[in-house]
Amino acid sequence: MKMTEKYNPADIESKWQAKWEADGLYHADIDPSRPKYYALTMLPYPSGDLHIGHWYAMTPSDARARYLRMKGFNVMFPIGFDAFGLPAENAAIKRNIHPKDWTYANIDRMRGQLRSMGAMWDWRREAASCDQQYYYWTEWYFIQLFKNDLAYRKMSPVDFCPNCNTTLAREQVWGEDRHCERCDTPVIKKDLDQWFFRTTKYADELLDFTEIDWPDRVVAMQTNWIGRSEGASVVFYTEQGDPMEIFTTRPDTLWGATFMVLAPEHPLVDKVTTDANRKEIEAYKLQATRQDEIQRGATDKEKTGVFTGGYAINPVNQARIPIWIADYVMMGYGTGAIMAVPAHDERDFEFARKFDLEIIPVIQPAEAQCDGATMPEAYIGPGLMINSAHFDGTEVNDEKGSKNPGIKAVNNWLEEQEIGRADVSYKLRDWLISRQRYWGSPIPMINCEKCGWHPVPEDQLPVLLPDDVEWLPTGESPLKLHPTWKNTNCPECGGPAERETDTMDTFMCSSWYHLRYLSPNFDKGMFDPEEFDYWMPVDTYTGGAEHATMHLIYTRFFHKAGRDMGIIKGNEPMKQLRNQGQILGPDGQRMSKSRGNVIDPDKQVSQYGADAVRTYLMFGYRWVDGGPWKTENIQGVVRWLHRIWSVFSEPVKPGNPDPAVLKSLRRKVHQTLKQVSNDIESFEFNTIISGLMELLNEMITAKDAGAAGSPEWDEARKFYALMLAPVAPHIAEEMWTEKLGNPYSVHAQPWPKLDEVATKVDEVTLIVQVNGKLRDRITVPAHVSEQDAKQTALASEAAQRFIEGKEPRKVIYVPGRLVNIVV
């Protein structure tokens, strides 16, 4: 007899990976006869080393894609690289290697690592955002945005990281001390001419999530980020007659405005400031700008501010109210000016108390009486309007915007009087995309002194990045320092002109990679429309939740803008989104080189095999949560894989089993099939594995009872290999093809067919409760009548003991579950 070889993952994994690849097993091509499924996982940055987090994100997604493929879908599962960005330049500076060389070397290395996952990538669709034929179309799309007035240039104060020497988008600035997301350096403000995209134009539409199935968490984060507030815009006038527009969510409190506050940077500050106050105002402004550089955000900071000496007229009652400046009013939101109603706004109240300003209540709560002189805090609840001319007595409730009768009434009146109007304000700002760095997609714009800014003519695209640059960071784009690159001719007048030397934020590149995957070599457009029509939209998108307010808003904007420009079809790029959690180091901390708690997937794979690493990551965690890597826990799946191997390898010794054993084996097989199918569809990877473990345990028991050799046993092994295929593709292939002798490949097989009848039991165990407490178990036929079930339960000796001869008041019967006797 031939000795059974041991399970050696290294042998079978590389063998099958090579064969699958050579056979093009996972190529996904347009096939109108089959339903399509676009499964997408967020593309990696080519940092040079695949992280265990990539495995955690990608291999369960791969398992699900494989399952859907077996279910009959034509599944596309592509991969690529988010290949532009700062780390390449930083590495270049540190090691004097060209960012391009660094990036492509890393991509090469990571391709190998990604292959070791045994995932069903269609490598023919690979795209890297730094490829010429990719950024060609990134540039082209920029031009379309520009032509449609969705890209514009503006001088504006922007967050600038002095370490990375580039500007940052609002969402790339983190924390109370406003530091750079990459290097933790506190950012500073700089006034720069920058390119923006009009994301705000889509603010309302971005708040509509009805067409997509995304996690509540992400929907909530995007909703907060967009920050829609309903209210009114009202124009106040300074005493000199300059209009001063403010936005308020509480127009019903207009009569309680006792002062105005301007942001220190507000353009009217100089004009309203009297000579007597000018010195103090200038000092405060200076201090505010300085503080901007460090921190102006702290909430618990005591309010500061200075009186300008100027006054404004409240348009609703002609009251003359002082104008102050204070840093609690931000130039970047609304109009940078507010009316202050201290009686009904906490911040204004605090400010008024500190500077002894008047407080006039205009909302009267039901019970207490508000008195401006004595009230201990602002009142923000509902009530009736008072001190508000003919609005006195109008009801104000807790609703926001026009649902609030007080706000609605005042808004109507403001419009009639032409003082103001109902309005909406957003926290969302236009997307700043200029970066003063080299390794990014060029912004294809030309500036001519005579003709202004014009796009590079499309037949001259792409604007190529020059290879010969000095990339030492100076705060200016390295492209600006290149001796010749920026010199060109004006597309309008032909005279000498200069190229834009900033490059684009890499989020621009990653906003459309799912479209480039459709046809990475297509040269007549961003994508082949035929591919688009078949594959789009993305059916399932998986990745980290950290992109909720950045990438995931940008890509929706990109898509909607493309739709309105006639380039893209549909309203949303990705129908379903699911987030995975994070794998932490064994110490429960975030993995980092400095902590020395990094788990290297390559090492794990060489030690345990790819199937073990895949299944461990699926089994050990709730996918959405993640958690610390536990080295000893991987033993569980390793043992399981070895047991699978032996169940499939050991010679069959046919026995003479009890038919009940076979029936119960078949039941377990089909119950597991049902459970595994449900779990894999709903991203519950941990219970897929536990279900398969349970089934294997039952198979071993059945085998010991002589089941081997029976048709039930053969079906169990066949189904087992098929159910294993999505999660552990290599061992499943080995079992299917080599051990069971089925035709290659297990991954080209249809998913096994469920026999619902087989999952049903003949006999059920009912629990018998007395007053809700478990007292006994009885076995009854599955279709027992209610009466019989109750009778059997009442007759139970254990139950009788607890009934103690008392008369049952009520007997509850839940079919298949229990009988509860209430006494």
Add this chain to the structure above:
RNA sequence: GCCAAAGUGGCGGAACUGGCAGACGCGCACGACUCAAACUCGUGUUCCUCCGGGAGUGUGGGUUCGAUUCCCACCUUUGGCACCA
């Protein structure tokens, strides 16, 4: 402060629609195999117990014959936002 999610054995976690809490696995203990160890296999493993049973899913209440599951209040943890007018 606001928004969101989550609290279950020593640990990761399971429990369909309100119906046997702790599946599966790790760890641990004991046993078998072994000269011995590892591997492997078997048995046990929420806590208390007078061995009848009792308690138990963050805390306190409620609804219900019955609550990890539904409702109310609170506590804790994690993530996000944070003077947004």
